[in-house]
Amino acid sequence: MLGPILETLIGGLLTGVLYSLVALGFVLIFKASGVFNFAQGVMVLFAALSVARLSEFFPMPIAIALAVVVMIALAYAIEFLVLRRLVNQEGIILFMATLGVTYFLEGFGQTVWGSDIYKIDLGMPKNPIFVLESVFPGGLLIDPSELIAALICAIMVVALAIFFQVTRVGRALRAVADDHQAAQSVGIPLNQIWLMVWAVAGIVALVAGMMWGAKLGVQFSLSLVALKALPVLILGGFTSIPGAIVGGLIIGAGEKLAEVVLGPVLIRMFDLAGGGIENWFAYVLALMFLLVRPQGLFGEKIIERV
């Protein structure tokens, strides 16, 4: 019994790292502008499309490098055409702007790259490996491509956490998120900060898009992965990088375990069909969190005097 559960747990954790990465894209932009960037999901799709299509013409490493350039150019365009005109506006207005960006990008992606299902082949090993054969009969089955993807994500996550916690950058980001005008008054260049953050969020989307795309194929539904990042954010707190990481792992592992452990119980006790738990588990968990701890596991408690 323990063996299969462990296997499920590991599989869930590996998927969870991918959730973390998508959630991280949200956190970065939220931290630096107080904006919930609805476009993060479609940025994942757009980035994956770019890699998939570019890799038809160029070798994979060059395709990836070009896709990085595309994402940076996108960040520049968003900063120049949208954000810079909305300095000091309410958060809801900036949110609406990201809605606009979302639907533009969704269509524009098809215009430029087409709307079929595309493949990303990162040349990762496909054959499952077995570990801990001495402890469990038959060992534990692990998908090596998932393991590699998780490793790459983990490296990204750590690198970003370090970069954004660094004294000066971290301070500037928090300052901008807290108060645009006050930040400008001490000479923090708002536009450069936004450009940097959106570029990094674009590159995070690129990595996430490649990993998911390699797994599931590049298609429209990829932008829906972002919806899974929502419960992750509620769990971890919108402003917390460690929160995004831990939240992703909890949701990834939790939903797989719920499917395996809770499913059979529901079938036995209530004679239900028992399937589909993976689809709603994350959201129910997030809802419960909203009631008990709305700031998330690591989010800052909202304190304001009026």
Next chain:
Amino acid sequence: MRASAGQGVAAGDIVLSVEDVSLGFGGVQALTGVSFDIRNGEIRAIIGPNGAGKTSMLNVINGFYHPQSGRITFKGKTRSKMRPYEAARGGIARTFQNVALFKGMTALDNIMAGRTLKMHRGVLWQILRVGPALAEEVEHRLKVEEIIDFLEIAHIRKIPVGRLPYGLQKRVELGRALAMEPNLLLLDEPMAGMNLEEKEDMSRFIIDVNNHFGTTIALIEHDMGVVMDLSDRVVVLDYGRKIADGTPDDVKRDQKVIDAYLGVGH
């Protein structure tokens, strides 16, 4: 004679002047043809009834608002508008009427944010937290601790500012502006909502900053007692127009000013 902080500007010279500045928002005319200047080393009060355009004037000076017409001359360079980054680089610091602090950060981090433009080490060094970047962080931290001592807020420096009482928030905000080592400090109602004791403390800080560091100060304040005590010269706005300009005594006796404050005819 005061120590001059303005680069290449002697005490008494004009640091900043606005000429014929007009600014409107849709139907509302916030400023109409306003001209005045600020001399190096002085405390220059800007007063006037509510909605007179005082805050708008400061926003024009540090580049948050761009006037429809008029000129701004700062450190000898004339332009049609300032930009926030340019103002900060040029040594203009400010506080806000409705305290604009970085709410999630501690008092210390808020004031450290005021050092932004003084930090030069690259991000890579910062990440590694070694060598020159570490030395730089320490150096700025020392400077900030000096300011914290000066403002007598050492006991609250690790507290997130959102939790501080209003009077202390205003003091932290002043600290952040001072951390920029400004030539020109713009204070928008630094004593609003304070009790008598807090007002006296704040007055003392303003005088000390002006005396010891030679910082030029533009001060918006409603408390006439404070204005008369602190300022060298006073400009009076009413409905977006300048109605008087001179020493506190001149202004106090000016009939137009008395009328404006009593709400007599327009």
